[in-house]
């Protein structure tokens with residue numbers, strides 16, 4: 001049983017116009033076995049949260065903490081975080097020329113486990129996982145993400161999720177750019193990983209579509225770098241109907257709460 | 266690697282005009298990703314400078330018009346303004362262009378199966394001049410000054426098992442001249458490795474004759490000591506249906522300038538020119554190749570890949586491909602790719618494709634120089650791979666495409682190790 005805990009996280013980036021604060025106090029606790037959905041409009045800071053957890057150097061944490069079972073994640077380098085059990089399925093997976101998928105997957109698995117996987121079982125595992133995600137066998141010979149379509153890239157992210165077996169998976173808009181069939185295939189992959197019982201999931205999405213296949217336990221609505229509303233799966237249904245309009249950009253949680261109170265009065 | 270500049274063109278049936286307009290301009294624009302050179306701390310600062318020189322399609326610089334002569338006096342003293350010397354730091358040539366080259370030439374030791382003939386001959390041997398004629402002053406200087414030549418002959422129809430290994434060991438820093446002739450007679454098959462080691466200041470002429478139907482691979486390895494200066498003209502003449510594969514690997518030396526060329530004399534021949542270079546701080550590694558399509562129905566394929574690291578590491582690649590009017594049915598492609606690993610390194614890359622006939626099967630070129638990208642590093646590290654391992658993974662993968670072409674396992678292994686050593690020195 002593991003816990004990923006984010007407390008009052010403030011994150012800024014350096015831009016040409018100066019420092020810009022993107023996350024304005026985010027708190028979130030995820031435990032093994034839980035699925036949390038983070039939903040929010042474009043530009044609300046969802047990817048920033050994901051990248052900050054993974055340790056992307058562009059994002060500066062100005063205050064707050066991230067801990068994994070009490071360990072200070074912010075003190076770890078990017079690779080240490082991955083080896084500690086954090087996995088980020090990226091919104092825009094990067095093409096890495098010159099490095100074959102086979103080589104990449106084996107090198108990463110070796111780094112994460114601290115020892116090389118047994119070649120025979122490993123090859124078999126990779127093949128089986130690829131088949132389930134409907135990824136062609138010849139992808140292993142290709143360079144990492146090079147020339148892959150948007151949908152193929154997303155499948156390959158989930159392939160890694162299944163092979164690396166992280167403690168926490170952060171899925172940044174894994175659903176975007178997928179057609180319905182691909183969405184199902186990818187969701188099944190996430191559900192398989194989840195079903196093994198050793199993973200917590202932070203599912204970032206703009207749309208509710210993927211939530212038909214991956215059932216969240218908690219839904220957090222993200223606007224302007226803050227969580228403005230939290231609830232169970234029913235909150236997603238409400239968003240489906242109402243959209244994000246009622247969370248006027250720039251409005252803090254307090255404003256929303258006040259508006260809700262006023263509406264109920 | 267993110268391409269900072271890319272040029273690509275594949276022409277099926279171009280118009281009959283001699284030059285393709287605008288090739289130089291293509292790809293000059295920066296890709297949006299790199300336009301704002303991100304300075305994330307992950308990869309250190311790997312910012313590159315890169316130039317695409319002119320030369321493409323400039324009639325004055327047509328390769329066909331270049332002076333060739335066996336006489337040093339026919340070449341004017343170098344000023345550095347010459348088209349083919351404009352990237353070379355002449356001061357570091359250590360007199361190869363000005364001195365009488367009478368220092369001790371690198372010693373030559375050939376290991377070859379009995380079926381191969383190895384001779385040391387004088388200047389008047391009839392095979393001297395059978396494939397080459399100097400195309401620049403430094404080459405002509407060596408031609409005027411060499412005292413003896415090594416002639417390696419693979420007799421007709423002999424298929425050599427294993428490779429012919431030619432070890433050239435530098436004898437010090439006195440400017441010297443070297444001459445080697447490699448003859449693959451008709452329908453023979455062989456692999457010849459020129460292995461340059463030690464310290465030398467040498468101008469070298471390598472003549473290569475590939476007879477009708479012969480298949481020859483020549484691998485030139487430059488693993489010199491840090492203080493070596495080496496100019497090497499490697500000219501090949503191909504017979505009918507000949508197949509020639511040439512691989513240049515430049516790793517060591519202060520200044521190394523290799524100028525390979527391939528000339529077709531009869532239809533049906535094919536050349537593949539490959540190159541790999543890895544320049545460290547202060548090194549100047551230059552490669553200028555020339556493929557002369559002067560007869561119909563020949564093929565050429567060129568791929569050079571380079572990595573650069575450290576302050577003032579400088580590489581130059583110029584690829585001249587000329588398709589003459591007579592060369593109908595030509596199929597040619599040339600590409601150069603550079604990977605800049607650190608700040609302060611410079612890769613110049615200039616493809617020159619001249620086409621004088623529209624009746625060709627294909628002609629194209631590509632040139633790209635990119636820097637080791639923070640995004641690549643982030644992606645690999647986010648999968649648990651430590652920074653150093655990630656770096657090696659990318660560079661090894663990049664250069665491996667050339668190493669794989671060698672197909673001599675011992676040399677492939679040696680070069681893989683050499684690349685690892687170069688990378689280990691990156692720890693900045």
Ligand SMILES: Nc1ncnc2c1ncn2[C@@H]1O[C@H](COP(=O)(O)OP(=O)(O)OP(=O)(O)O)[C@@H](O)[C@H]1O
Pocket residue numbers: 013015022040041042043044045046047048049058091173206
């Ligand atoms: N490198 C950057 N330079 C400038 N602004 C940035 C940068 N990265 C993020 N931002 C800004 O930070 C804000 C949050 O961006 P982020 O990518 O986290 O949003 P998001 O919720 O993931 O959006 P989307 O739904 O479009 O993926 C946006 O206003 C964005 O423009």
Ligand SMILES: [Mg+2]
Pocket residue numbers: 046047048091172173
């Ligand atoms: Mg995003």
